[in-house]
Amino acid sequence: MSAWIRMIKDEDANEALREVLDLARTPHGTVDNVMRVHSLRPSSMRGHVYLYRAALHDDTNTIPMWFQEVIASYVSMLNDCAYSLSNHWANAAHLMDDPDKAARVEKALKERRPEDEFSGGQLAMLRYAEKLTLQPGRIEEADVDAMKSAGVDDGEILEANQIIGYFNYVNRCLNGLGVTLQGDIVGYYSKDGDAS
Template structure:
């Protein structure tokens, strides 16, 4: 249970019930990170819109698994086990390569970017995410040039930046309110990237 009051799915009414219905999984499950917003439905609406557009929008060009990998990395750096477990499950499902996913997790847990079984561009993204997470005030133009030198476009750099920024928000929502994975179904995410308004978890 989180450290503040939440509203169970079956007790939700009005706008909150409509939002719960929008974010629910196949069995009507609502992730605890969304349910923790129950007393202020407008903040859940803002959270979900940000999450959907940053990680699950057809306008992104980086593969979803890369964005999920960045989310796992940032969450591990922030000590947010909730987001690590949720997004590692999503990463594994998207990659459809359990061995490679396990090797990514092992490298993240060891804080060893060089051990990641990924391309140089993705490794550069992880270096950028590490610095932005732990030393944001130290960022400089050369950090962005390192991404360009690795072959990433400015649009892709923006995607990376926004994933890091989103997880800073999500991690602090979870850690600051005592959110746990109890009762959650791990690894579900909004599957319909074509429709920003479709928040259903699959």
């Protein structure tokens, strides 16, 4: 566990905090520092867990999971958030199930040239992600219309907006409190390919 503020260990948690820590547990059975950093304020952790799961892990989302993780990774790259990028790029690369494609996509995103690997609706969503992250006050209806013109429906626009908004939130929380990956298991998927 590592951050610039105190984080409470499982064994030192009171009953109320233990309940929220159990809610925040990963498939690995651990509580990642991104959630544990809220341990001094369990209600904040509870809200964060629900927001994260609604934005990125809701079964009703129709954007493919691999591309949800690409959006998350791109926002985290733009925000220079090593914590989120490490986790969500590992997930994106795993879900692509094509190391060559993953390497090309990573290079395109790092160079801020998503058009090298994406087109259509996916490219429109990545351009929206970049502008909303770096120039939020300059977003206009035309940015949303560009996604619609590329075939992205309103529900998927909302999904993309929520993923982008969530990662801008969490990147700032992590960077602002000096949260590191120390003690975390990176990525959602186990080595054998299943969520664990």
